[in-house]
Amino acid sequence: MKRQNLILLATLAASLSSHAEYKIDKSEDFGGIALRSGKNDSVRRYTGSASRTIPYPIAVVRKGITNFADKCNNKLRSKREFTPASYDCKYHHEQVVESFLETGIPQTAQSESYLVGKKLYHLGNTRYYELVEVRDGTNEKGQRTTSISQRMLGDEEVTSLIKPKFKKSSDFDTRSVVYTLTETSPKETFLTYEYTAETDHWVLNKQLNVPQIFSSISKTIKEALTVIDKEASEQSRSVASQY
Numbered sequence: 001m002k003r004q005n006l007i008l009l010a011t012l013a014a015s016l017s018s019h020a021e022y023k024i025d026k027s028e029d030f031g032g033i034a035l036r037s038g039k040n041d042s043v044r045r046y047t048g049s050a051s052r053t054i055p056y057p058i059a060v061v062r063k064g065i066t067n068f069a070d071k072c073n074n075k076l077r078s079k080r081e082f083t084p085a086s087y088d089c090k091y092h093h094e095q096v097v098e099s100f101l102e103t104g105i106p107q108t109a110q111s112e113s114y115l116v117g118k119k120l121y122h123l124g125n126t127r128y129y130e131l132v133e134v135r136d137g138t139n140e141k142g143q144r145t146t147s148i149s150q151r152m153l154g155d156e157e158v159t160s161l162i163k164p165k166f167k168k169s170s171d172f173d174t175r176s177v178v179y180t181l182t183e184t185s186p187k188e189t190f191l192t193y194e195y196t197a198e199t200d201h202w203v204l205n206k207q208l209n210v211p212q213i214f215s216s217i218s219k220t221i222k223e224a225l226t227v228i229d230k231e232a233s234e235q236s237r238s239v240a241s242q243y
Helices: 002-019 058-066 074-079 155-159 207-241
Strands: 023-030 033-040 043-054 096-102 112-121 125-138 144-152 174-185 188-199
Touching: 023 207, 033 207, 043 207, 058 125, 058 144, 058 174, 058 188, 058 207, 074 096, 074 112, 188 207
Parallel strands: none
Antiparallel strands: 023 033, 033 043, 043 188, 096 112, 112 125, 125 144, 144 174, 174 188
16 A cells, blocks of 8 residues: 555656646756756756766666665765765765665565665755666667666655655755666667756745756766766676686
8 A cells, every 4th residue: 555655646746747837948068968947936947868878788787877875975974874984985976975775665566666865965964765666678679678767755755665764855846867778789778867856945946046056967967977887897897807
């Protein structure tokens, strides 16, 4: 029942969000990252998208996305609450203090699901849980595909699944990331990245401040793609050394 309630809430939230009309008033392109922003009444939406071909197998690229605990800023270790301060993250993410997995939530036959607790530091403390869902499939061309979605949850959604360690604290009302991986050959993967966030925060929704938010989002996307490349390269070297 808990799983059904979560799916219903997610479907309703996505439906309401997708039907809202946002008038685009800012757009920028940063090195292959397309950023757009627009408003609907007092709510501003930010989107970012990027795509690239990665010269590694789809399973390797997938691991480079889902290695959440390996991504943080080690200089912020003193701010950790749920991860040992002595732990060294392999990959640098400027704003991330720590990420930790919460397993044990109900699963479906179609996807693998789990929660990731995140604590960030950027002009103050931010913390929230993300629902991560991983789905494998096949596209119309018969190519293997993997979809990895991350969606920030509200407190009610989290408590329907686990006993949370904290309450949500974020200037954004919604935030989601979707990676779509397509196997173009046994050793090559085409990746698309889609970011969406919405806020009614009185500072973040002002058009004057959009360039600053764009800069932060583009940096986050670049860091995410860089980590994927580094992790995939390391995994490939590790596999090759065994032969």
